[in-house]
Amino acid sequence: MSLVNKQLRYVVEAVRDNREALSEYIYRLYERIERYEEKLKGFITLRPADTVIREALEANRLGKPLAGIPIAVKDNISTEGIRTTCASAILENYIPPYDATVVKRLREAGAVIIGKTNMDEFAMGSTTETSYFGPSRNPWDPSRVPGGSSGGSGVVVSAYMAPAALGSDTGGSVRNPAAYTGIFGYKPTYGGLSRYGLIAYASSLDQIGLMTRDSVDAALLLEYIAGEDPRDPTSLDLRVGGLFKEISSLGEGRDLPKARLVIVKEMWSGVEDHVFKTTMNAVDKLSSEGFEVEEVSVPEVSYALPAYYVIAFAEASSNLSRYGIPLYGLSKDPENTSWIDYYSEIRSKGFGKEVKRRIMLGSFILSAGYYEQYYIKALKVRRLLRDRLLPLLRRGYIASPTMPIQPPRLGEAIEDPLRLYAMDIETVIPNLIGSPAISLVAGFANSLPVGLQLIGPPLGDRDLLLIARTIEIIIGLSNLSPQMG
């Protein structure tokens, strides 16, 4: 079997002292890309194979721990010298002068960036259809969306075009495409990975996350990129040293750790039938393997979605105020134009419809008279939710379907904003309360993977990943291969 279908950790081991195998491996990835990229559109910017191989061999020669392994990076994470567009026309020619902290750490550990992945414009969407560069498609069924906003990262990992990818997760943008493309998605505790260099959508919710073939690969990469960052005042220490070793040894003879699963009833209502059944089956299986299951009701959960969108739009309108300045590789000549005309023309032409919608609503929410009515109220709901859910998370992990519905066909969800937003009903909750969360494959429905979401307590990332690994072993559905033409 070719290395291409293996998890990242095995590839790293195989190529560590074998540079030939490394370049062979990268060639194979590019073969896959050549074959499937045109249809699936996982990348916005793909770096030339020879550049990637050269960098990889150099990292390998220097004996760096990740040995030159290629990683895909979502296109809202800043990469020095590599175009970073946020899938927006307004940043089409923006080449950052600096690396995001996570990218810097990956590079220092010997990873190489293979390309920048497709996404919803400024991460505003749940299907990767709002990308200025066109939508990505789901490798399991190309007539369907791969989820979003980190859809491109989901596509390239699931279709073996890269062994792992960085995504970002503001209200589910890592877990949603992970669920839809049948891979492992991990959103750390808020602040657990430095946000320095992550182009902001909603700063108090944004978090960089990992998209891998399973939880062990995620733990491996996490050890290299975690750790407080002096450039991000909100960053925290996740204390994950030694996690990879610990997680790798799970299932080797010793008893698997068990935990309690908390079923919040409100998170299971309104879920599509097939999805409900598939995820509940998984929960039942875990229960029969010794997991405790507890059902509770938290009525406040019903307010999570509007609260999330109020906060996200308000912060987005602020974060996106910077676009229009003549510094992002724009070619429009400022001469003889008044600043109001110049800025509004760049912004009106450069932002897509969904982005404009969110900026305008965000401006409305923050404007005098509405600030307390919407923004402050949403933040109160946020506290209430946290106060209700944290005690539950001290007892166990909240389990739910990752997505309430199966992946829509292209064009199906995008036309109605409220329908689009409703897709995030499960995934926004951890972002609102700062919790870590993962999505892994619970089973299949209609030949499509269905994701199980597990939420842990803030800073409980280490244990969450260990439990995720346990569940992977019990359910036995990781490192899946979509059947592709």
Added chain:
Amino acid sequence: MEVDIKRLERLALLKLSDEEEKALSKDVEKIIGFFKQLDGIVLEGVEPLFHVMEKEAGVREDSVEKGIEKLWIERSAAKTIDGYVVGPRTITGEES
């Protein structure tokens, strides 16, 4: 109607076509209706949560590091003159 779309355009510095304006007004109304669901929850005595981790911010010692190269500015700006980034006029048509 609650929302003055023209005012929002000015606040967000966006100029929409008539068509866009019409479509967006409809969406905006609908979404604000969705936000109004928040009126249904009792929030008395609840303080807003601004920073979810309630971690104290890191501060920085007062030290200087090198910034970015001039070359980057020259490449990224629409236009530069003697190192200055050329910007639009700072006054509007009516004032000049």
Added chain:
Amino acid sequence: MTPQKAVIGLEIHIQVNTVRSKMFCTCSQDYRGAPPNTNVCPVCLGLPGSLPVPNREVIRKAIMLALALGSKVLDKVVFVRKHYFYPDLPKGYQISQHRGPGMAPIAVGGSLEIEGDSGPKRIRMRRIGVEEDPARITYPSGDPTRSSYSLIDYNRSGVPLIEVVTEPDLSSPKEARVFMEKLLELVDHLGISNPDLEGAFRVDVNISIEGGERVEVKNIGSLKDIEKAISYEVVRQRAVLAAGGKIQRETRHWDPVKGVTIVSRYKELEEEYRYFPDPDLPPIAITSSIVEEIASKMPELPWHRAERYVKIYGLTRYVSRVLVSRKRLSEFFEEVVKIYGDPRRVADLLINDFLGIVNERGGNLDMVKASPQSIAKLLSLMDQGVISVKIMKMILERVVLGGEDPEEIVVRENLKVIASDEELEELAEKVIKENPKAVEDAKKNPKAINYLVGQVMKLTRGRADPQKIAAIIRRKLSIGS
């Protein structure tokens, strides 16, 4: 009818130009003189993905100012985003501080006592906060209205500012100026800002006349302009009211060239700042032990220093106040006194001659190159009769601005007082011989002797005591004094 009372409040932005780095990044705070756009990084350019990290030192300095003004330091520092679009603002918002739900400045309350128009007066503070300076914009033709584009230099972007907002307790342009002078003295003594650097402070003024709405005049950059802009605005508003008109609540800009205030466009945009707590910057706790520690390191306040001069050195209040107008001046004064003694004599020289030279050139003490030793030496040279007052005045500029050693100048240029009477007698003889007409005049009118004295002084190149020469001439011409 007496003119209606003016009600004036100030919003002062002072650059913290005494620290090393900017407010939220590690670029140098000292942007002056750097080629355009060479003192920038992703943070102060507001590049996508960059994050601000607060400079601890600036927060400490703001707390120190708050303590000096008797303000209440709040228990946490919260930064907010203030939104407006303008080409000088790279992020579309400025990180600042404000009051409101979830928002709090560094400190609230406090006051500063000034010499008001009718006696001592307390000007109350509303709040003290910190924020970041925008970029600097210039124009190819120097005039925004006649330039087809602007030139943006981001070097200044992110320079730390302390914002001080007063209650509307000032009643006249003069009071506003007196207040500003005192506040600038204070920040100078506290080591927060050198107010004499170009662009070191900017002021927004709120002015209303009884019966009218409040008008804000923005962006005034000098003490003179503060006084002028307020005077202009008070006169304008009174005239409008007198003509039966109404004063509207509006924002105006001060045009220092034309000397008028102009109404700003896009009021709505300017007033809709959409403040909210910056999610990138969690609050910073200020414990009482931090506050105590800062208080314990507080330098002597200028008004305490002035009092000490009156009590210990026996100087007049006026002289003491002038000496503390800048920290550097008062320190210099104390150094000279330490070496030379006689505080009154030192003060006299500094205030009259020394400051005369500095003020002639704009008043910035940074131009002073003289050491306290050289000034002490200069005074001693006079005491010892080595140089005359006239020679002292002649060489002072070179000592003050050029940093030259007075003794060396005196030796090199042979400026010593002509001490021997013989030499003076000879010169007097010569002048008397060569000016028979003046001699006649002097005999008729004793005052006319000054001409002859002047001629002798000329021959000595100022190196003699004119009184002594006058005595010699009088004796030679046998006239009484």
